[in-house]
């Protein structure tokens with residue numbers, strides 16, 4: 001295994017409180033994007049990483065992750081509980097998540113997939129170890145700064161869609177920007193909406209949309225703020241195979257066309273087959289990885305391992 005190449009979404013407080021944090025930071029270019037992505041030009045608003053958005057930076061103490069990685073975990077450990085009830089959910093995970101790549105995290109139930117994703121997405125604090133996200137060293141950040149990091153640089157897609165039922169599709173999509181007090185880039189909004197095929201559904205409320213359409217709204221919501229990374233936690237877990245394929249194709253396209261960096265947790269070999277790379281977890285450790293996966297290769301790999309996810 002190459003621990004330097006490596007990749008997780010979540011359901012709580014991803015947008016954080018409404019009030020923006022603004023303490024004397026320095027100006028910086030946000031999102032120095034995927035090397036595969038062409039530079040933005042001619043007013044064409046491209047993606048999170050295209051270095052077109054300049055804003056005041058308020059998170060202190062950052063180190064820059066290498067250009068090939070959008071996020072990195074170094075010797076990450078997470079222990080829940082104490083004494084006999086203690087659970088070591090992560091036992092020293094070191095991994096890089098590629099910039100402009102989709103990384104899938106797989107493993108048996110209880111292997112630590114969600115814990116890794118939650119730690120990487122700054123939704124949970126590790127017991128030990130370092131996390132860097134888009135150039136920001138997470139350890140030591142206070143809650144407000146963590147909220148700001150999640151709000152400004154991360155996008156989230158959940159199995160259960162997590163849409164606000166009283167808001168229209170359009171309002172749900174722009175919600176993170178509205179909460180952050182940021183202006184909607186209409187050109188980018190249109191591009192995202194057209195890509196996910198929601199143009200004629202923008203005035204619908206979630207109950208008036210199919211599950212697949214609701215998840216497309218959630219995808220558009222995750223992308224509209226041009227996040228450095230999108231974390232997707234079982235994004236197709238509630239969808240039939242056709243709707244799943246649509247969502248996964250869309251996510252894959254956002255990687256290929258926009259250079260979006262995506263981390264996805266899944267149990268489904270078919271879903272993992274859309275990724276550029278798969279990480280396999282067992283009992284809180286990364287035990288294997290696969291580049292250029294296909295559903296068949298992933299399935300075959302899973303057959304060669306026991307119930308705990310270790311090579312049998």
Ligand SMILES: Nc1ncnc2c1ncn2[C@@H]1O[C@H](COP(=O)(O)OP(=O)(O)OP(=O)(O)O)[C@@H](O)[C@H]1O
Pocket residue numbers: 080081087088089107108109110111112113114115116
């Ligand atoms: N809040 C918590 N308190 C105590 N133990 C926890 C907590 N959250 C997770 N765990 C334990 O940590 C281990 C890893 O859990 P985690 O949810 O990360 O696994 P997972 O691979 O995502 O599982 P699944 O596929 O079933 O969602 C499990 O043994 C789980 O019981």
